[in-house]
Amino acid sequence: MNTTIVAQLQRQFQDYIISLYQQGFLDNQFSELRKLQDEGTPDFVSEVVSLFFDDCAKLINNMSKSLERPENVDFKQVDSGVHQLKGSSSSVGARMVKNVCISFKECCDVQNREGCLRCLQQVDYEYKMLKTKLQDLFKLEQQILQAGGTIPQVDIN
């Protein structure tokens, strides 16, 4: 009975993670990240990911402060924030966030405050969305582990 539950959970996990890739939330880098997780570092991915989300929150907060007042916007600061965000998101494979960062950078280059605010909102939305999704994913992982199974490797082409 346990094995069927495990198998079910595993299938659920597989479907979920594949759907995340297909919907474009994650890209190849995330699967690379998962490869680095082994017995020595069992929580590598979740640690990296939570670090990423903390980073996001902090950066978004700083950038929204910079963009607050229309008359003196420190675009340099916003630019560096976007740069950091882009780097982080591409390191963990957060595809949507990375794409928004690209348009964000463009708005920043032309010093378009409205555009920047829009992008900031979008980034906020995307990372929170991704956070929820990944939390679900990790919950599934925990369930599998508790049921005594192993987390399946998912091959993404």
Next chain:
Amino acid sequence: MEVCNCIEPQWPADELLMKYQYISDFFIAVAYFSIPLELIYFVKKSAVFPYRWVLVQFGAFIVLCGATHLINLWTFTTHSRTVALVMTTAKVLTAVVSCATALMLVHIIPDLLSVKTREMFLKNKAAELDREMGLIRTQEETGRHVRMLTHEIRSTLDRHTILKTTLVELGRTLALEECALWMPTRTGLELQLSYTLRHQHPVEYTVPIQLPVINQVFGTSRAVKISPNSPVARLRPVSGKYMLGEVVAVRVPLLHLSNFQINDWPELTTKRYALMVLMLPSDSARQWHVHELELVEVVADQVAVALSHAAILEESMRARDLLMEQNVALDLARREAETAIRARNDFLAVMNHEMRTPMHAIIALSSLLQETELTPEQRLMVETILKSSNLLATLMNDVLDLSRLEDGSLQLELGTFNLHTLFREVLNLIKPIAVVKKLPITLNLAPDLPEFVVGDEKRLTQIILNIVGNAVKFSKQGSIYVTALVTKSGTRAPDFFVVPTGSHFYLRVKVKDSGAGINPQDIPKLFTKFAQTQSLATRSSGGSGLGLAISKRFVNLMEGNIWIESDGLGKGCMAIFDVKLGISEQSNESKQSGIPKVPANPQHANFTGLKVLVMDENGVSRMVTKGLLVHLGCEVTTVSSSEECLQVVSHEHKVVFMDICLPGVENYQISLRIHEKFTKQRHQRPLLVALTGNTDKSTKDKCMSFGLDGVLLKPVSLDNMRDVLSDLLEHRVLYEAM
């Protein structure tokens, strides 16, 4: 006696007179009564009559007068008092009305008169307008004629057609008897009759250009009336009977292409003009009208423009023909050149193979012969044969190399060799000749000159041999110094910037001789093929003049520079060249040129314990890179800034991964500083690899120029990192992982 209230007429009744008076009065009355009727009738007929009141008054006046006269009829005979009363009343009324009318007329008549004057005025105006209408119509006619003429003239680009058409059309429009065009001759001293409308003329009918009448016409742009007897106007055989019609002449400017400058319109100063002469029909009383003269002037201008267009067209046709000829010639030349090149290539191909084969046979057999037992004379002979054949082989190789160098198809053959040994061997080769010429050669190698280097040994030998050989060749006495050192700073050429990199260095070789020296003006020519300085001393030296040119090419291939300094004739000269060589790490192996390196271990699959340093400002990406390397078994230290990196880096770290994301130059400084830190122990320096998100060539070039050993594209996959690490540790350089 009857007393009646009668009035006796004043005069006795004379019967006949009375009768006449009676009848006259009657008629007057009738007339007076009919006048108002007529007036009313006609006024009713007319549309406008502003003086109705006057009419009424006048009518009243007339009627009363008539009444008076009518009543008068009764007064011729005895009449009663009533009649007299009526008569009196009528007379009184008449008097009143007449006086009133008389007074009124004083006002009215001036008005009526003024009406008359206004009418006169309007009539005059109408006549004037009619005249002006006539003028405008004539002008319009003229305009139409001009347009038509212009259209005819401008519809062709052929000179003769233009002129002919002008004359014909003018003749038609103005109904001329004769129309002629006089063109200036080539000399410009005469006018020649070129075209006429009707009459044929003897050829070469010319008129000198300096006639006063011609000057007069040329002096103004307007049409000028000239006398029919002037030489330009005598176009027909003179028959005395006719009264010659009026003649007009106008100048036609002949514009040249060179007259048109871009900025200003042509000035009317030095001009050539043609003369157009127009004759009205004789025996008609016609005169030249102003509008006709204007027409003629306009046409003359148009003709000038049309002629210049025709001239431009001729010019451009000629130019086009010329270009076509040149094109054909160039094409031919190109094909000839191609044939020549093909011939040369064929020749070289033949030479390459056919000539080398016997050469090799000679050299090989001579060497073998050297190994056998020989008498001293035989040995000397064999050695000479060998030397000569080697020289010949070198010459052939030189020529081939040069042509390949020019094609750009020559590539350096890199290998590791012993630099010190190379110098000694070159000097050994030259020593025999130097000893014979009594020229001592001194070799001075700098202490920090690396022993084992990576480069093209054969070509370097060739260069040094060539330079030192030249020094020996062109020196009659004195001595030769050869110095070799490592150079860091810029060389003489200001645009050549030497960047010290970790695994490369620049070798500088200076060869000083005390020979004939070189005229500073000749120095640039030295490096051109086949050019030799003409001094007597060199005439006997032989050689094809290729040596320096080839050496320069090789030096350039090795990313270096070569030049010669001389203080002048008789003061010797110094040849200096820099070349870039790689430093080899194998210090315990002897000359290994040509032997490929065999890796000590197979591909490193396991990097256990490999100490690496990761520098990244971004926490997440730092963590990811660390995770990657830890997974591969490395021992990873992480730092988040350049300062930290410099503090932490040590000889224990084998590789340093640096994140270079921002486009500024500051990030690359860390690489330079690490180089600086390890200047003394170059071989202990860790390998520097940049991690960047940029894939373009400029980033790669920048990394190379700042001394990085490799560049990686982020994000790095696990397999990629594994390959990269093993490549890096094996070859110590990595520039293809993009």
